[in-house]
Amino acid sequence: MDLDALRYGAFSKLGEAVTDWDQMAQKLALLMKDAQDNLKAKADKARWAGVNAGVTREFVDKTAAEFTDAHIQANSIAKILSDTRSELISYSTQVNDAITRAAAQNLSVIDTGDGTFIVTGNTRPDYASDPSGKTSTTDQKAAIAFRDEIQGILSKATESDTSAAQVLRLLVDQAKYGFADASYKDRDGAARAVTAAQELAKKAKMPADMTLDDITEFNRVMNKYNSDPLFAEQFAREVGPKGMLQFWAELSHAHAGARDSELQTMKTLQNNVSLTLATASFSDSNSMQEWKKGLIAERNTNFLASKAISPIGAQGSQIISSLMRQGQYDTEFLDEYRKELFKADKPAGDLSTDDLYPAGYDVIFGDGTGNDPIEGLFDGLSHNPEAAVHAFADKSDLDHMISNARYTDRGTSLGHALEAAVTGRIYGDASSVAPPHTEAQVQIMVNVMEAVAQPDKGADLVSSSGMGDSFGNMAASYMPEISRALNGPSSAAVFVTNSDSPDGFADSVPEVVRFLSAVSADPSGRAGIILGESLYTAGLADSHIADPSLFDGPRQQVLVDIGRNAGIIEGIVAHSVADAEVQEAVKDEASYNANLKAKGDVAKTWVNVGMTFIKVPEELGGAAMGGVVGGGLATIAGGVIDHIVGPPESGARDQALYTSAHEFYNSRNSADRQTVWSVEEAINRHHAQLQVDAVRDDVGKAVNDGFNDASELLSRSKERPNG
Secondary structure: OOHHHHHHOOHHHHHHHHHHHHHHHHHHHHHHHHHHHHHHHHHHHOOOOHHHHHHHHHHHHHHHHHHHHHHHHHHHHHHHHHHHHHHHHHHHHHHHHHHHHHHHOOEEEEEEEOOEEEEEEOOOOOEEOOOOOOOOOHHHHHHHHHHHHHHHHHHHHHHHHHHHHHHHHHHHHOOOOOOOOOOOOOHHHHHHHHHHHHHHHHHHOOHHHOOHHHHHHHHHHHHHHOOOHHHHHHHHHHHOHHHHHHHHHHHHHHOOOOOHHHHHHHHHHHHHHHHHHHHHOOOOOHHHHHHHHHHHHOOOOEEOOOOOOOOOOEEHHHHHHHOOOOOOOOHHHHHHHHHHHHHHHHHHOOOOHHHHOOOOOOOOOOOOOOOOHHHHHHHHHHOOHHHHHHHHOOHHHHHHHHHHOOOOOOHHHHHHHHHHHHHOOOOOOOOOOOOOOOHHHHHHHHHHHHHHHOOOOOOHHHHHOOOHHHHHHHHHHOHHHHHHHHHOHHHOOOOOOOOOOOOOOOOOHHHHHHHHHHHOOOHHHHHHHHHHHHHHHHHHHHHHHHOHHHOOOOHHHHHHHHHHHHHHHHHHHHHHHHHOOHHHHHHHHHHHHHHHHHHHHOHHHOHHHHOOOOOOOHHHOOOOHHHOOOOHHHHHHHHHHHHHOOOOOOOOOOOHHHHHHHHHHHHHHHHHHHHHHHHHHHHHHHOOOOOHHHHHHHHHHHHHHHHHHHHHHHHHHOOOOOO
16 A cells, blocks of 8 residues: 555545445345345245246245345445444554654655655655665664654555455455355454465465364364355365365375374364365355366365375365265255266166275264265255255156165265255254245155155165165155145145145155155154154144134044044054064064154254144244244144153063054054144143044044054055965
8 A cells, every 4th residue: 555545545435435335234134124024924925836836936035035145245345344444544543643753853754656655854865665775873763763663554554455355355256146145244354264264274285284283273263264254265265176185185194093182173173174165165256166166176086195105095076075064065066066976976886885986095084984975965965955956856866876875875864865855954953944845845755755665675775774764754744745645635625734736745645655654664764754743733733723714614523634644644654563573573662762752852853844834823923834933833842742752651572463463552542642632732722612522532533543544555555464
């Protein structure tokens, strides 16, 4: 910065810019609120269908989000400009004060251009800001002192000005179209983030020199900034795509076999780097677009540590995927990366992980080795539902990945990715409410059920792939569509839903039955079905009793229909367990009880998935259950879970056949009691004028009828053992 620019800068114009941006931020705040409370809220309550469901609603959601991002960006720009203006005015005041004091000592300060200046007197040799000569006069000492003081002020002003320009450019470049959601309170905060990234990048370029203490400090800084967009982009760009992969190859080799505190330090580092790169992936700047392309281009490169002896290092894709296990990566980046990995994986057929991918460095600090890049990709997809839908929309891709899960270690991660795809929620995220199921999601669920329902090899997917738990959760989230399918197209008024494809399972009833039957063989999967059905039943009963207008008929009739449906679903589960080999059924009883308790303990991490489809009256929050999660329905859900996961009512008996039969009737009686309890609770909660004894009797009989109907459904849908 030139001296005269600081002394005579037009700060009033900068002040006008600050005012303009402040006003813009305030106006956008109003638009943001209107978009969220009016536009998006109405869209969420609307009953979309056809093209509108797949296009218009998504457009509305993204438009509302853009208003939020626009407000955040405008607010950040206003604060950065305001902070910079205040700093520059302060530096201008300081430098003018110094020049005034210099003049009092008969010294003049003259701007010589290009950021230089001289301090000179009337009768003495000039003494410039970069002197080449020497003198010992008293006046020279004063000139040097003023030169150093003014140079220090000018340097600070230059740093303030250039760093503001840098962070503003980075901020604006974050989004190629629209606005970025990077939020900063002042210039200093944004500048510190960029500087921290540059310092860490220097260390990352020399990983062989990093001690464990260096990595600990690296973790401290990265933990502070891993969600900061400017930090993340600057770090990624400075290190470069190839440098990033080499960095991880070096550390993986150097800390192979890490244990205790060293292992924990490296796990923390892997988590921090993953989160940082995930944040960076959302930048649409030209530099980051090239970075992402460059990273994918290195997927087949063999990365060797500098001190390695073996010629086999870590494949680029193995490192990339190992750094995807945490954080949410950008959809477009995941799409491009996934296409390349799927293209390479599909022709290989049904091979084991070791046959598919070479065993090089252990790039995972913790469980697993990271040899299979598809496994890490699935973990990344599980954190981005939109990308997960894209990944499994092609049935051939889905069929290959499900089939291949038998022979690889990727089944659990695949299950988590499928959960994200069909529910619309980030796997394991308990803070959000699932959106209505789209037609694409429903179709993926249909394809999953068809794969599991295959007579020759479908059922073993549940036991051999590690996906049973996820299949149970997926079934729980699709209870409305499952119920509509099992009860026929005329049951829409009973089994309400805001799904875009409520009857998407109508042509797949045998597959639905076989899917539920197969998943019942897994204790955790079975627990998911039971909890999901119970929650749906309780929510339906409460909704219909609270709002009689949902069903044009006697409320007792709709409660009977709900009870019969509960009996059908739990009956399919109970008959399937009874049909299994007796010893296996007995062995799994303790495991099922443990899983039921465990899943109940954490049910609120996925319970919202199973409750956003229920319509409720306006006084309870609007047309979609999402409006009352955390309120009335959350209380109902908590009561249901507590009621279900109490102590088991029976244990294994001495005679296997008796045990099997006994547990079947126990299941029927439990379904009866749970359903009746839910109905009674709803009647009492809403003070409904219904004859409780008559309702209890009718609903209980309906549950038993549903159990009997379940046996017939199973017999029509699959081959069953005799007797």
